[in-house]
Amino acid sequence: MKLPLYFDYQATTPLDPRVLEAMMPYLTNEFGNAASRSHAFGWTAEKAVEDARAQVAASIGASPKEIVFTSGSTESINLALKGVAELYSDKGKHIVTSEVEHKAVLDTCKRLESEGYTVTYLKPTKTGMVTRAMVEEALRPDTILVALMWANNEVGTLNPVREIGELCHARGVLFFTDATQAVGKVPVDVQTDHVDLLCLSGHKLYGPKGVGALYVRRKDPRVRLVAQMDGGGHERGMRSGTLNVPGIVGLGKACELARTELAKDTEHSRNLRDYFESRIFAELDHVALNGDREQRLPNNSNLSFAYVEGESMIMGIKDIAVSSGSACTSASLEPSHVLRAMGVGDELAHSSIRFGFGRKTTREEVDFAIDQVVKAVRRLRELSPLYEMVKEGIDLSTVQWQGGH
Amino acid sequence: MAYSDKVIDHYNNPRNVGSLDKQSPKVGTGVVGAPECGDVM
Numbered sequence: 001m002k003l004p005l006y007f008d009y010q011a012t013t014p015l016d017p018r019v020l021e022a023m024m025p026y027l028t029n030e031f032g033n034a035a036s037r038s039h040a041f042g043w044t045a046e047k048a049v050e051d052a053r054a055q056v057a058a059s060i061g062a063s064p065k066e067i068v069f070t071s072g073s074t075e076s077i078n079l080a081l082k083g084v085a086e087l088y089s090d091k092g093k094h095i096v097t098s099e100v101e102h103k104a105v106l107d108t109c110k111r112l113e114s115e116g117y118t119v120t121y122l123k124p125t126k127t128g129m130v131t132r133a134m135v136e137e138a139l140r141p142d143t144i145l146v147a148l149m150w151a152n153n154e155v156g157t158l159n160p161v162r163e164i165g166e167l168c169h170a171r172g173v174l175f176f177t178d179a180t181q182a183v184g185k186v187p188v189d190v191q192t193d194h195v196d197l198l199c200l201s202g203h204k205l206y207g208p209k210g211v212g213a214l215y216v217r218r219k220d221p222r223v224r225l226v227a228q229m230d231g232g233g234h235e236r237g238m239r240s241g242t243l244n245v246p247g248i249v250g251l252g253k254a255c256e257l258a259r260t261e262l263a264k265d266t267e268h269s270r271n272l273r274d275y276f277e278s279r280i281f282a283e284l285d286h287v288a289l290n291g292d293r294e295q296r297l298p299n300n301s302n303l304s305f306a307y308v309e310g311e312s313m314i315m316g317i318k319d320i321a322v323s324s325g326s327a328c329t330s331a332s333l334e335p336s337h338v339l340r341a342m343g344v345g346d347e348l349a350h351s352s353i354r355f356g357f358g359r360k361t362t363r364e365e366v367d368f369a370i371d372q373v374v375k376a377v378r379r380l381r382e383l384s385p386l387y388e389m390v391k392e393g394i395d396l397s398t399v400q401w402q403g404g405h
Numbered sequence: 406m407a408y409s410d411k412v413i414d415h416y417n418n419p420r421n422v423g424s425l426d427k428q429s430p431k432v433g434t435g436v437v438g439a440p441e442c443g444d445v446m
Binding site: 309312315316383384385386388389399401 | 408413416419422424436437438439444445446
């Protein structure tokens with residue numbers, strides 16, 4: 001085994017060799033601009049882009065004309081939210097989202113608030129889920145958009161997208177879903193799930209970085225957007241800028257593989273994830289699962305190791321690459337906003353680690369990771385005054401803490 | 406950003422860590438810190 005081992009598949013994924021193979025011609029000889037209509041170089045590039053558009057569309061049950069290529073999910077989110085808000089502002093200025101969305105959604109909503117829009121941030125259940133009833137209660141006559149993620153990037157909780165989509169369609173409100181973590185892990189169909197706008201990203205599904213797509217429904221209802229990038233009017237005027245042909249070809253191939261190998265990928269990562277959790281829970285006490293045990297991405301395991309601090313955990317398991325909800329390992333000084341919104345206490349939020357399992361993960365690697373985690377937690381708990389107090393029967397919630405930070 | 410050798414050394418070989426006998430009349434006890442920050446003595 002080559003160390004460190006990669007268990008951070010929610011952050012990004014390695015490029016599938018089949019994707020690279022599909023991209024290679026467009027990184028070398030086939031360098032044409034897809035907008036060049038006057039020669040074969042352009043026609044070849046355009047055909048490659050249109051083939052990729054069909055592949056992306058097929059992976060989410062859309063029609064190719066409903067796909068807009070972007071630089072990734074952050075751009076897709078900005079375009080969807082700002083573009084819809086601007087165009088439908090005559091109808092209303094209210095948006096519904098949730099506290100557990102990705103920062104790309106939350107910060108875009110903050111920007112819209114500064115421009116006069118009103119945003120309702122739904123508080124999720126303890127497992128991080130937003131329900132249809134919550135959305136229904138938040139809808140107002142001036143609500144123009146509901147923006148909720150399909151699957152949470154930290155805890156993996158799946159929202160009841162179809163129920164929420166049905167509600168939005170019944171109430172004439174547009175429904176955007178951030179499916180960045182969902183595509184390739186759970187079945188996604190914009191028709192049966194009643195989605196109007198959806199974003200996805202190449203590098204989360206074994207495709208290249210710097211490319212993504214926005215699905216924009218064309219029928220029942222026809223969704224319109226104000227472009228956020230001015231220029232040559234590419235992508236039917238919704239996203240100007242010369243198309244990233246090799247990236248788009250890679251995204252197309254990655255989406256095709258995500259669709260055709262969904263069952264295989266899902267089974268593989270779920271088996272490894274479940275094995276991982278069964279051994280961790282058998283070998284360690286005071287471990288909490290963050291997220292929804294059932295309605296959860298098959299490749300995600302977010303665990304809090306009580307009485308152990310996140311950063312020291314990360315140091316203790318330095319041969320495996322993972323992320324922590326601890327503030328110490330992120331750019332901000334706040335622990336995970338997702339865990340906070342779910343009502344997880346700061347202590348447990350600080351000791352949370354997100355494990356991700358992917359196409360390349362092996363059972364041998366998982367065993368290695370488990371051994372590392374168990375060893376690190378046991379060792380750190382030996383040093384932990386909190387664990388000692390708990391073992392002596394002291395209820396930590398009754399302790400009045402002085403100082404700190 | 407990788408950890409410095411010094412930090413890793415202290416992590417692997419922690420100094421001044423452990424418990425004293427609380428029953429001993431010569432040992433006083435107290436707890437300080439903020440568990441949400443991970444620093445408790």
